[in-house]
Amino acid sequence: MEKEIYSKLAPRFEAFRLYEDTTHTVTYMARDITADKIYLIKSPRTASIDSQDIINHYKEINDIISEIDHPNIEHIDEIQNHDGNLFAISLHQEKTSLADQTQAGLTLKDALNIMIQAAHGLSAAHNSKIIHGSLDPNSISTLQNGETVVSNFGAYVLAKGVPPQIQNLQKLQYANYLAPELSDGREPTIASDIYSLGATIYETVTGRAPFSGDNAQTVFVQQREKGILLPTVLNKNLPDDIETLLIKTLQLEPENRYHTAAELASDVTRVRNIIGPEVLIRRVPSNKTPPPDKTHQNPPKKAPMTELSTDLPDDRSDWIECPACHTIMAAVSTKCEKCWHPLSKETLVTTTQAERIQRIxxxxxxxRKILRYVLPITASIAAIYFVSRPEPPPGLNLDPPTTDITAISQPGEWVSFGYDTAGTSYVITDDSKLTGTLKWVAEIGEPISGGAVSYKKKLFVVAADKFLVSLDQETGKTLWRTELPTPSSATPLVANDLVFIGTAGSSVLAFDTQNGEVVWDVPLGEGILRSGVLSNGVLYVAGINGFLFALDANSGEVRWKREMGSGIRGTPAIHEGKLLVATTDRHLFVLDEVTGEITLDYLLPRGAEQSPVIDPQRSIVYIGSNYRTFHAININATNILLEKGINRWWAQLYIWEVVPRGPIQSGAIWNQRLPSKVTTDAAIGGGKVFVGTEQGALYALNDQDGSVIWMFQTDERLNAPITAVNQTIFAGSNDDTLYAVDAQTGTEIWRINTEGNVQGAPSYSNGVLFVTSRDGKVYAIR
Structure with a gap:
């Protein structure tokens, strides 16, 4: 082969020496005498390939790769073709393969950096319609400058040129990393590349591949018949977030994996940014023990120890003891049934000796089983119970609040975010249908992020994040304007002639509706981004750092506060003594309104940045998550003992296909997967749930089962909470437009341009819809 390459490429290249020899290619290192530089020359093994089309396809792939200028793809300088012999020529750079780096030892952050760069390289190739198809630790390398590059594109094409009768049995260095869908001869896809990258990093951080075998067919059989061992079982140092993303990359069904390599890179970046650089990877040696001879592909299944016959004389040596593992078996055996150790007549034992050995x-x-299983399980149960035992409710044994007011919208009013304490954003009136005609436009002068509320023929809005403004509802004239101590983007809440507003500077204030004077100002120690909810004399507000506060509405005194674990971005909701909040670390909490005791902790697939919305008739809450799912949950359900721990292991058993279905949490009714992330608070009414997404789609879902009834597409992302009035749905978009959509059919009725993004919830009062905009205006629409 060396002489053949030399004869084709001389006299430009000289001093050839073998650099890499793989199943389908051979690479030589040579000096370019015209530039005095060292190059690598890779050529496919054409002798083992029975089709010129395969060589042409391989050349097309490398031609495209040579045109991609990306720091995470190994550059090919030129492609030469001499009499059907293809040569890919690249400038030699010192590099270390991921396989070698793993053996030498990596920090977890280094491994994730490599994964991120490899994913970016794959993304660049995918954008050019190139699939790698054979990614493994030897295809990912780190240069001396620290950049990671992906190489060996097109190797899977050369593998197809091998005669079919030996393709699946051929030993491939990348067999352990092939996606399961390739077993039936499908072409590799973006999804299969993502699987291969996940399998490669799985091996890097655990010390073993998720599945392993001598050839692709053996690996495919394991993928169908076995489940993936949790990475944290092999390496207890791994954070749960890494385990989650690895399991997602290794899903059997391609559609359940990351959809793009860029999406995977983004998720890995997020995980990398929250771990310390000092975390080391503890490599675990593979449990695979190769068979002693090639007549068996796998050791026999472990069986119970052979039953010993007591009818034989004690002095007969009809049994043999394995000197390695001390297993007893029939004397006719030549290899140990358990460990494959060779057996000899020197270890023959009598029946009495065999019984004693077996007993010991x-x-x-x-x-060993007690130490390995019973004690850890007992300790785990005790630890789970200790960690998950409920905290004492913070509101026990408190005196009643000094007032019993509740923020209730009277006819012709809209006094709170979401219209009522349940946050339904749905109102039924006898008013005429809105036509989209402007009644008046009030110029506030500063951008408005929250919505307007209506109380006793007055409107209240927060402008430029720092002014509370009162307007005449009929004319739009400014009645008074009060500067807040710190910025706020919340929608005001009005009740009992008081306007309540939380600020980013950690204060909650109450103002007089008549003149805007401060009635009370209470510092809470953390910022308040969204509106509160007022019920039975208590104002509930949520902080950005995860604390939930209960304040006396009359005095502002803090009755109790409770840490919910992470930031809260939505407005709480209340129904029949149940207080609901959702957090950015995936929890929906249902608490007792009076005491703050948690009655249900529901784990969402991703964090929630929206407000929970309650159906008052059915006691069901609707909430979206950042994982593109929308959920319906029974608020009267309660967690069973050790439910979190049980569900975690049940999920793993489901992945291993030991159980037929995944875990079902207490309270779960249905969930609906949407094509993109949920970005709006929902509105409910008329048997439907209305919600918007980041791709600008407005959905009407059946409130019974979550099925999509209709979808209306806008031009930009929907941010504003949805509002429903009679049979019309109102949705504000980032394209500076308010859309009015028929609730029954999903068809557009009218639209109006607001000259700025609509981010606050539209509100309705006395036949007029009030809409705020980032252009600093309030629009009154008839």
Whole structure:
């Protein structure tokens, strides 16, 4: 081969020496005498390939790769073709493969950096319609400048040129990393590349591939018949977030994996940014023990120890003991049934000796099982109970609040975010249908992020994040204007002639509706981004750092506060003594309104940045998550003992296909997967749930099962909470437009341009819709 390459490429290249020899290619290192530089020359093994089309396809791939200028793809300088012999020529750079780096030892952050760069390289190739198809630790390398590059594009094409009868049995260095859908001869896809990258990093951080075998067919069989061992079982140092993303990349069904390499890179970046650089990867040696001879592909399944016959004379040596593992078996055996150790006549034993050895062995097995399973399980249960035992409710044994007011919208009013304490954003009136005609436009002068509320023929809005403004509802004239101590983007809440507003500077204030004077100002120690909810004399507000506060509405005194674990971005909701909040670390909490005791902790697939919305008739809450799912949950459900721990292991058993379905949490009714992330608070009414997404789609879902009834597409992302009035749905978009959509059919009725993004919830009062905009205006629409 060396002479053949030399004869084709001389006299430009000289001093050839072998650099890399793989199943389908051979690479030589040579000096370019015209530039005095060292190059690598890779050529496919054409002798083992029975089709010129395969060589042409391989050349097309490398031609495209040579045109891609990306720091995470190994550059090919030129492609030469001499009499059907293809040569890919690249400038030699010192590099270390991921396989070698893993053996030498990596920090977890270094491994994730490599994964991120490899994913970016794959993304660049995918954008050019190139699939790698054979990614493995030897295809990912780190240069001396620290950049990671992906190489060996097109190797899977050369593998197809091998005669079919030996394709699946051929030993491939990348067999352990092939996606399961390739077993039936499908072409590799973006999804299969993502699987291969996930399998490669799985091996890097655990010390073993998720599945392994001598050839692709063996690996495919394991993928169908076995489940993936949790990475944290092999390496307890791994954070749960890494485990989650690895399991997602290794899903059997391609559609359940990351959809793009860029999406995977983004998720890995997020995980990398929250771990310390000092975390080391503890490599675990593979459990695979190769068979002693090539007549078996796998050791026989472990079986119970052979039953010993007591009818034989004690002095007969009809049994043999394995000198390695001390297993007893029939004397006719030549290899140990358990460990494959060769057996000899020197270890023959009598029946009495065999029974004694077996008895001692069985005792040791029982002790090992107790130490391995019973004690850890007992300790785990005790630890789970200790961690998950409920905290004492913060509101026990408190005196009643000094007032019993509740923020209730009277006819012709809209006094709070979401219209009522349940946050339904749905109102039924006898007013005429809105036509989209402007009644008046009030120029506030500063951008408005929150919505307007209506109380006793007055409107209240927060402008430029720092002014509370009162307007005449009929004319739009400014009645008074009060500067807040710190910025706020919340929608005001009005009740009992008081306007309540939380600020980013950690204060909650109450103002007089008549003149805007401060009635009370209470510092809470953390910022308040969204509106509160007022029920039975208590104002509930949520902080950006995860604390939930209960304040006396009359005095502002803090009755109790409770840490919910992470930031809260939505407005709480209340129904029949149940207080609901959702957090950015994936929890929906249902609490007792009076005491703050948690009655249900529901784990969402991703964090929630929206407000929970309650159906008052059915006691069901609707909430979206950042994982593109929308959920319906029974608020009267309660967690069972150890539910979190049980569900975690149940999910793993489901992945291993031991159980037929995934875990079902207490309270779960249905969830609906949408094509993109949910970005709006929902509105409910008329048997439907209305919600918007980041791709500008407005959905009407059946409130019974979550099925999509209709979808209306806008031009930009929907941000503003949805509002429903009679049979019309109102949705504000980032394209500076308010849309009016028929609730029954999903068809557009009218639209109006607001000259600025609509981010606050539209509100309705006495036949007029009030809409705020980032252009600093309030629009009154008839």
């Amino acid at each position: 062995y069985n005792q040791k097995v029982i002790i």
